[in-house]
Amino acid sequence: MKNRTLFVCQACGATHPKWQGKCEACGGWNTLQEEAPAPRPSGPAAKAGGGRRVEFVGLEGTAAPPPRVPTGIAELDRVLGGGIVPASAVLVGGDPGIGKSTILLQAAARVAAAGRRVLYVSGEEAVEQVRLRARRLGLEGAPLALAAATALRDIAASLEREADAALVVIDSIQTMWLDALDSAPGTVAQVRACAAELIRLAKTRGFAVILVGHVTKEGTLAGPRVLEHMVDATLYFEGDRGHQFRILRAVKNRFGATDEIGVFEMTDRGLVEVANPSALFLAERRGNVSGSAVFAGVEGTRPVLVEVQALLAPSAGGSPRRQVVGWDAGRLSMLLAVLESRCGLTLGANDVYLNIAGGLRIAEPAADLAVAAALTSAATDRPTDAETVYFGEVGLSGEVRQVAQAEARLREAQKLGFAAAVLPRRLARGGRPPVALDGLRLTETGHLADLVA
Ligand code: TYD
Ligand code: MG
Numbered sequence: 001m002k003n004r005t006l007f008v009c010q011a012c013g014a015t016h017p018k019w020q021g022k023c024e025a026c027g028g029w030n031t032l033q034e035e036a037p038a039p040r041p042s043g044p045a046a047k048a049g050g051g052r053r054v055e056f057v058g059l060e061g062t063a064a065p066p067p068r069v070p071t072g073i074a075e076l077d078r079v080l081g082g083g084i085v086p087a088s089a090v091l092v093g094g095d096p097g098i099g100k101s102t103i104l105l106q107a108a109a110r111v112a113a114a115g116r117r118v119l120y121v122s123g124e125e126a127v128e129q130v131r132l133r134a135r136r137l138g139l140e141g142a143p144l145a146l147a148a149a150t151a152l153r154d155i156a157a158s159l160e161r162e163a164d165a166a167l168v169v170i171d172s173i174q175t176m177w178l179d180a181l182d183s184a185p186g187t188v189a190q191v192r193a194c195a196a197e198l199i200r201l202a203k204t205r206g207f208a209v210i211l212v213g214h215v216t217k218e219g220t221l222a223g224p225r226v227l228e229h230m231v232d233a234t235l236y237f238e239g240d241r242g243h244q245f246r247i248l249r250a251v252k253n254r255f256g257a258t259d260e261i262g263v264f265e266m267t268d269r270g271l272v273e274v275a276n277p278s279a280l281f282l283a284e285r286r287g288n289v290s291g292s293a294v295f296a297g298v299e300g301t302r303p304v305l306v307e308v309q310a311l312l313a314p315s316a317g318g319s320p321r322r323q324v325v326g327w328d329a330g331r332l333s334m335l336l337a338v339l340e341s342r343c344g345l346t347l348g349a350n351d352v353y354l355n356i357a358g359g360l361r362i363a364e365p366a367a368d369l370a371v372a373a374a375l376t377s378a379a380t381d382r383p384t385d386a387e388t389v390y391f392g393e394v395g396l397s398g399e400v401r402q403v404a405q406a407e408a409r410l411r412e413a414q415k416l417g418f419a420a421a422v423l424p425r426r427l428a429r430g431g432r433p434p435v436a437l438d439g440l441r442l443t444e445t446g447h448l449a450d451l452v453a
């Protein structure tokens with residue numbers, strides 16, 4: 001077969017034999033770009049029979065869990081599963097300007113200050129700019145090795161000579177390029193090839209590599225999604241640029257739990273860890289307004305309380321709008337249908353707006369009950385009790401279902417001074433009755449209609 005050029009979607013990495021306006025794999029428009037195919041392996045090794053024998057071993061062995069390198073930033077360490085694993089590859093993705101360079105410079109400086117060799121390769125900013133940021137963050141004294149470079153051949157050659165590097169930060173992978181490829185920096189082919197080379201070096205030289213990847217909505221730069229399967233862990237940095245909160249979320253982690261989050265606040269001295277996110281997320285809550293309810297959620301191993309806000313407004317005609325920030329739009333439609341047909345709540349031709357205050361994105365179905373409470377409160381114009389938290393999944397017939405980690409949610413509510421909780425029916429487990437918590441009044445509900453009533 002001759003080496004024909006391919007058209008690669010810059011958003012999802014799917015390949016197409018010819019150019020078309022829309023990528024059928026991910027539905028993106030104008031994301032296809034022509035790329036030369038990767039060269040096929042040649043030489044004796046590529047021929048059948050040329051390989052060496054692979055050694056197979058038993059499952060038993062004495063490999064100790066790899067010792068981790070703590071970054072000294074507790075929120076980051078938790079999301080990583082307890083620090084950086086040597087010889088691992090971590091991808092840190094996020095919108096431009098969200099704070100990726102800031103947190104990685106902070107982490108790199110701390111690891112370096114603890115006596116390890118850390119290299120920071122900036123492909124986006126000049127040395128002077130990085131120094132300026134370091135000075136602003138009060139990190140200029142950290143013994144970090146800094147370079148501004150984008151030619152991966154040079155970077156790889158330098159890393160080959162590093163004897164004891166513990167951590168290498170590449171900021172960003174989209175600016176790196178290999179001269180062996182024709183494609184421009186930032187294309188899927190370049191991003192993949194550069195990442196593969198850096199990961200190979202990390203594994204053979206024993207240092208951990210952190211790759212920064214930008215996510216753009218337009219898909220003009222190769223989305224870090226194409227790298228997710230190559231790395232050991234993928235962390236996404238989320239948040240509103242208008243907000244000071246930043247949430248670091250693990251979406252893949254070979255060495256720890258996923259869906260673990262770290263919460264930070266962007267200040268004029270960089271990103272500061274938030275030890276008690278619930279208090280932060282609820283800080284701006286105003287009591288006694290309708291359309292608000294507090295959800296007792298769990299993110300990873302940590303309970304987090306957030307405020308769910310709902311607003312109903314008369315629709316201007318046509319089909320009513322459903323606008324959601326921080327939650328799933330499909331799930332909102334389902335809940336609205338359940339509220340109308342199972343609980344007799346009339347929402348009529350109202351536009352519905354739903355917002356998770358503070359910029360957190362929630363994926364748990366356990367939020368159903370809190371969302372329903374906020375919607376009901378907005379529809380009836382009666383505030384929910386400001387001292388009550390809600391959690392529970394709602395089924396299509398309106399039944400309230402159990403959710404995981406009820407106890408952790410209740411303890412967090414208790415810790416933050418809430419007086420009551422509305423939750424699914426709890427069952428005795430293994431002959432053990434559900435725990436009672438001092439000072440917390442529990443209302444167990446079996447059906448959403450009870451809540452609406
Ligand atoms: P940056 O880390 O450069 O974002 P990214 O690498 O993800 O593109 O951070 C960008 C924003 O953070 C920028 O708008 C300025 C702001 N910032 C602060 O508010 N405080 C600080 O101490 C620093 C270093 C940046
Ligand atoms: Mg940056």
